Amino acid sequence: MAKQPAGSGPSQRMLRVAEEVRHALSAVFTRGEIHDEALFDTRITVTEVRASPDLKHMTCFVSALGRKPSAEEIAGLRRIQPWLRKQVARAVRLKFAPELHFQPDEALEYAAKIDTVMRRPEVQQDLHAAPAKPGLPAGETDPETEDE
Numbered sequence: 001m002a003k004q005p006a007g008s009g010p011s012q013r014m015l016r017v018a019e020e021v022r023h024a025l026s027a028v029f030t031r032g033e034i035h036d037e038a039l040f041d042t043r044i045t046v047t048e049v050r051a052s053p054d055l056k057h058m059t060c061f062v063s064a065l066g067r068k069p070s071a072e073e074i075a076g077l078r079r080i081q082p083w084l085r086k087q088v089a090r091a092v093r094l095k096f097a098p099e100l101h102f103q104p105d106e107a108l109e110y111a112a113k114i115d116t117v118m119r120r121p122e123v124q125q126d127l128h129a130a131p132a133k134p135g136l137p138a139g140e141t142d143p144e145t146e147d148e
Contacts (some may be wrong), residue, residue, distance in 0.1 A: 010050070010051065010053075010085040011053075013055075014051040014052075014055065015051075016052065017051050017055055017092070017094065017122060018048075018049040018050055018051040018058060019049070020091075020092045021049045021051070021058050021060075021088055021092055021100075022046050022049040022060070023091075024087065024088045024091035025046045025049070025060060025084065025087075025088060026045075026046050027091070028084060028087045028088075029043075029044045029045070029046065034080060036076040036080050037074060037076070037078070038072045038073055038075060038079075039074030041045050041079070042064050042065075042069075042073055043064065043065040044062055044063075044064060044069070044073075045063045045064070045065065045066075046060055046062055047060065047061050047062065047063055047105045047107065048060075048061040048105065048107075049061070051098070052096065055094060055096070055098060056096050056098055056099060057098060057099045058098040058099070058100050058101065059101045059103055060100055060101065060102050060103070061103050061104070061105035061107075062077065062103070062104065062105060063104070063105045063108060066099070066108065068102055068104045068105070068106060068108075068109060068110075069104050074102055074103075074104060078102060081099075081100050081102070085097050085098070085099065087141040088100065130138065
């Protein structure tokens with residue numbers, strides 16, 4: 001089997017296995033089987049899982065009902081990681097049960113920040129400016145229409 005170039009991104013197998021692990025973790029969190037004081041009454045959402053090339057490590061990006069999870073909630077997930085690993089091993093057939101690493105998902109906060117920037121008046125002014133003529137570099141005006 002040929003190896004992929006270093007910068008080509010994850011393989012199809014890595015993506016498929018990571019998605020299976022995400023589904024397995026989501027099912028565990030949906031059933032509410034978690035018995036950790038830091039996670040009691042917290043709705044955990046697994047937004048993304050990234051697999052290592054050898055499929056032995058999975059980085060799980062989590063949010064707590066649309067917000068960034070607190071440090072205590074992340075610590076709680078790390079405490080119950082062995083139990084979650086066992087649940088994933090039962091649900092997803094792999095040669096090795098993957099080690100789970102939890103990270104807060106900051107994509108929602110980043111999207112809100114970008115949305116705020118896009119709504120600023122100076123950005124809106126640039127977005128609604130007259131479209132440039134095809135074939136002209138950005139920022140240059142057509143000398144034929146300058147005198148009009």
